[in-house]
Amino acid sequence: MVDKFLKTTLILAIYLSSASTDISAKTTYAFIKSKNFKQIDMVIKGFTESYPNAKISILDMNGKKVENKVSGFIQKEKPSIIICMGSLAARTAIKIEKKIPIIFSMVINYKKVSAYQQDNVTGISMEIPPANLFTQFKMLMPEVRTIGVPFHPAVSSEIVNDAYDILKEMGLQLIRIRVSNPINFASKLSKNAENCSGLWMLADTKLYNRKTKAIKELVKFSKIKKVPLLAFSEAFVKSGAFFSISINYKSLGSQITMISKRLIQNRVLPANIPIAPPIGTFTVINRDYMQLLIGDDFDESIYDEVDKVYPEEN
Amino acid sequence: MIFSIKNLVSLQKLKVIFKNQYIMIKTFLNTEQVISVKIKLIILFLFLFSIDLVFAETIFIFNPETRITRIRKVKSGIENHLKSKGIHTDVYIFVKSEDFENSVSRLKPDLAIVSSYYYSLMASKYKWHAVLSGHKDGEKIFTKVLVTLKSLNNPQQLINKNLATVSLGASSLSFIDSLLPSGLSTENIHVVSVSKDIDAMIALAFEQVEAAIVTMASFNKLKKNNPVAVKNLHIMQKLNPIQYPKIAVFPKVESIEKLTNALKEMPYNGKTKIVLRFFGVTGFTHNNNLGDNK
Numbered sequence: 214m215v216d217k218f219l220k221t222t223l224i225l226a227i228y229l230s231s232a233s234t235d236i237s238a239k240t241t242y243a244f245i246k247s248k249n250f251k252q253i254d255m256v257i258k259g260f261t262e263s264y265p266n267a268k269i270s271i272l273d274m275n276g277k278k279v280e281n282k283v284s285g286f287i288q289k290e291k292p293s294i295i296i297c298m299g300s301l302a303a304r305t306a307i308k309i310e311k312k313i314p315i316i317f318s319m320v321i322n323y324k325k326v327s328a329y330q331q332d333n334v335t336g337i338s339m340e341i342p343p344a345n346l347f348t349q350f351k352m353l354m355p356e357v358r359t360i361g362v363p364f365h366p367a368v369s370s371e372i373v374n375d376a377y378d379i380l381k382e383m384g385l386q387l388i389r390i391r392v393s394n395p396i397n398f399a400s401k402l403s404k405n406a407e408n409c410s411g412l413w414m415l416a417d418t419k420l421y422n423r424k425t426k427a428i429k430e431l432v433k434f435s436k437i438k439k440v441p442l443l444a445f446s447e448a449f450v451k452s453g454a455f456f457s458i459s460i461n462y463k464s465l466g467s468q469i470t471m472i473s474k475r476l477i478q479n480r481v482l483p484a485n486i487p488i489a490p491p492i493g494t495f496t497v498i499n500r501d502y503m504q505l506l507i508g509d510d511f512d513e514s515i516y517d518e519v520d521k522v523y524p525e526e527n
Numbered sequence: 528m529i530f531s532i533k534n535l536v537s538l539q540k541l542k543v544i545f546k547n548q549y550i551m552i553k554t555f556l557n558t559e560q561v562i563s564v565k566i567k568l569i570i571l572f573l574f575l576f577s578i579d580l581v582f583a584e585t586i587f588i589f590n591p592e593t594r595i596t597r598i599r600k601v602k603s604g605i606e607n608h609l610k611s612k613g614i615h616t617d618v619y620i621f622v623k624s625e626d627f628e629n630s631v632s633r634l635k636p637d638l639a640i641v642s643s644y645y646y647s648l649m650a651s652k653y654k655w656h657a658v659l660s661g662h663k664d665g666e667k668i669f670t671k672v673l674v675t676l677k678s679l680n681n682p683q684q685l686i687n688k689n690l691a692t693v694s695l696g697a698s699s700l701s702f703i704d705s706l707l708p709s710g711l712s713t714e715n716i717h718v719v720s721v722s723k724d725i726d727a728m729i730a731l732a733f734e735q736v737e738a739a740i741v742t743m744a745s746f747n748k749l750k751k752n753n754p755v756a757v758k759n760l761h762i763m764q765k766l767n768p769i770q771y772p773k774i775a776v777f778p779k780v781e782s783i784e785k786l787t788n789a790l791k792e793m794p795y796n797g798k799t800k801i802v803l804r805f806f807g808v809t810g811f812t813h814n815n816n817l818g819d820n821k
Contacts, residue, residue: 263720265700344756345729351752352725382755467720471689471736474717479687492691492730493721516804520722525597 240477242269243292245283245306247299247319248276252462256298256318259466264473274302284309294473297336300326307331314476314483316469323488335476335483337468339460342490343376346443346458347383349496350411352518353456354441361406361440363390363398363431365419372415395425402434412442414449428452439506447497450523455502461520464493497521583615584786587636589627589645590772592693593805604802605793612789637780638787640806643770644702654778658787661771661808668768671706674731674746675738675763682708682764685738686715691727692740694720706740706766725749732756740766772806773814 242260246253261267272286283305287295295315297303303317307328317336323329329336350357360380364373373389380387390405392398398420406412412435420427432453435442444454468491475481496519503515516522586605602618609616619634621627624645630636631653639655646657660667679685694703700713707716719736721727724745731739743765750757774790776783793799795809803809 259720263718342733344733348729348749348753348756349725352748355752383753384755461722461726464719464721464726467718471717471719475689489735490733492719492735493726495722518723518725522597525600 240268240293241290242267242473243287243290243295244269244271245286245295245297245302246271246273247297247301247303249273250299253298253319255462256466256469259463260296260470261466262463263467263470267470267473274305276301278305280305280309287313293477296469296473303336304328307334316472316476316483318465318469329488332482332484335472335486336488337465337472338488338490340372340490341458341460341494343372343379344383345490345494346413347380347385349458349494349518350441350443350456351383351385353498353515354411357385357411357441359386359388359409360411360413360443361388361390361402361409362413362415363392363402363406363417363420363427364415365395365417366391366393368419369415369417392420392427395420395427398425398427399430399434402430406434406438406440409440412440414442414444414454416445436502436505441502441506447495447521447523450497450499453499453502455499455506456519457497458494459496460491461493461495465491468492495520497523499523583617584609584638584783585634585636586616586618587627587630587634587639587641588618588620589624589639589641590806591622591624591699592642593807597801600798600801601805604798608793608799608802609786609789612785612792614786614789616786636777637783638777639775640772640790641775642772644699644705646773646775647705648701653775655775657773657775657814658783659774659791659811660814661773661806661810662812663771663807663809667812668770670743670768671740671766672743672746672762673708673738673740673764673766674728674760676731676734677759677761679737679763682711685711687717688738689717689719689736690738690740691719691721691730691736693723693727694718703740706769708764708766728760729756731760738763771808774811 244257244260257269257271261269270286270290270292272283274283278301283302287306287310292313295306295310295313297306297315297317298319300320300323303315303320304326306315307317310333311331312333315331315334315336317323317329317334319339320329320336321339323336323338328334347357347360350360362373362376364370373387377387377389388405388409390401392401412431414421414428414431428449431442432449434440435455436453441455442453444450444457446459447457450457468489472486475486476483498516498519498521500522501524588601598620602620605618606616619630619636621630628649639653641649643660646655649655663669673682675685692703694700700718703718704712707713716738719730721730724739724741727736727739727741728745728749730736743762746757746762774787776787791811791813793803793810795803
């Protein structure tokens with residue numbers, strides 16, 4: 214009797230241990246891309262480098278609303294996790310699938326869409342927190358104390374007000390420069406940013422677009438006053454901004470791996486994983502601007518704090 | 528224009544080719560014409576040697592953790608420095624380990640300058656041996672630390688938790704394993720790869736992860752610039768010391784002393800400064816008293 218019990222227990226233990234390794238072997242991660250972008254490929258690469266043994270399948274929606282195709286893909290692949298890149302992919306998958314965990318990324322302004330609150334959904338936002346931005350800014354320019362930030366009230370009031378308190382905790386003062394009409398950008402900047410030791414360019418589409426001169430005026434002001442300007446994209450560093458911080462897409466892929474493992478291995482429910490900001494950043498510094506601000510006699514180890522120096526010497 | 532024929536034809540073969548061509552020409556020409564051709568061939572031969580056609584050394588470089596992106600500057604810095612010492616080289620700088628590995632059999636490098644973890648990782652495959660080690664102001668090693676939230680005191684509390692650190696590709700997962708305290712590995716801790724220490728520390732400060740592996744210097748710098756960010760963090764453990772990049776010689780490569788001496792003499796100023804900064808060092812020194820697999 215005891216023998217039989219022990220044998221049964223042993224067989225059960227062997228079965229369970231093999232079953233747990235089978236889970237990881239059979240787990241499929243289904244990537245759904247809204248469209249084919251280089252950044253999305255970098256995310257997937259970051260995922261596979263962090264998780265070399267993962268079995269992945271990829272569907273490209275090519276920018277089209279192909280709900281049936283997405284549905285067929287999910288039914289065919291039977292993934293353990295669906296990873297959506299872009300809002301089209303995310304909204305489509307969330308509409309179709311209510312049980313399989315979904316991780317979304319590369320979605321702008323997810324807070325404005327209630328679907329992302331669905332129980333089987335978690336994700337990573339596109340907004341790098343101000344505390345992250347200015348921690349890095351201070352590492353490069355420790356003397357920065359007051360930051361001037363032009364903003365359009367219809368677009369950026371919330372982010373600016375949230376940032377005000379965060380920067381105060383860091384010992385920085387945020388000078389909020391309200392610009393309701395981009396035509397007045399230059400005068401508003403001159404009037405309010407005169408004594409700022411740093412400038413912050415938001416991703417404010419009402420201020421910075423092809424129809425306004427705000428970008429040029431901001432860069433010009435920063436150079437004349439020799440005030441470092443923090444931008445949100447490498448493109449602006451090439452145009453003359455001092456420094457940019459954007460998302461590191463490979464790290465984003467690695468962060469998705471981390472969330473996936475929490476869902477599968479730790480069996481955490483998606484609803485219990487808050488939507489988080491991106492962890493990895495990609496920073497670019499303008500070498501010519503650095504020399505303008507500090508002169509030639511600066512410590513080159515500052516380049517150790519960034520990912521890329523522009524322009525690269527040939 | 529400098530040619531590199533090392534991989535095309537040996538000196539002996541070149542002599543044979545010239546000799547055969549001369550014999551063929553001699554059959555069809557008269558004495559005066561033969562003498563003229565002979566003189567021209569000698570001049571051509573001397574010309575080719577005068578511009579040092581001979582046996583450029585091939586150097587492979589793989590140091591993915593570098594912050595320096597000015598690759599062309601690094602390549603020309605090394606090549607020009609060695610040229611000033613009378614050594615001609617072809618330098619290949621790789622960003623991905625797969626490209627490095629795929630090129631070894633094809634290009635048969637003489638020497639490699641690689642990060643120390645990669646040197647150890649590939650030691651049994653390439654059977655190379657380190658002749659020089661990088662140093663920073665005399666120090667051959669640097670230390671990373673395991674930083675966690677103050678609420679955590681024991682590495683075992685990190686099992687199934689999240690850790691942020693600089694890592695570049697799947698090949699560096701084994702490097703992270705070598706750093707982690709006993710009982711922890713990339714199998715039982717979820718690693719988030721970032722490109723620089725500040726990202727890892729900020730992720731930890733915001734409690735997006737429970738731990739980070741960073742250099743001591745980075746931690747101290749953040750502590751100085753933003754003490755609020757680190758108020759809830761502490762160094763749980765100093766990790767195993769890490770060596771700076773190594774200069775390794777591939778097996779069956781001979782007469783490499785001149786080249787290695789030239790690399791050892793690379794100064795931390797002028798155009799070689801960026802080369803050394805690429806490796807995160809201020810110079811290279813003999814790999815004395817260090818085992819090949821460390």
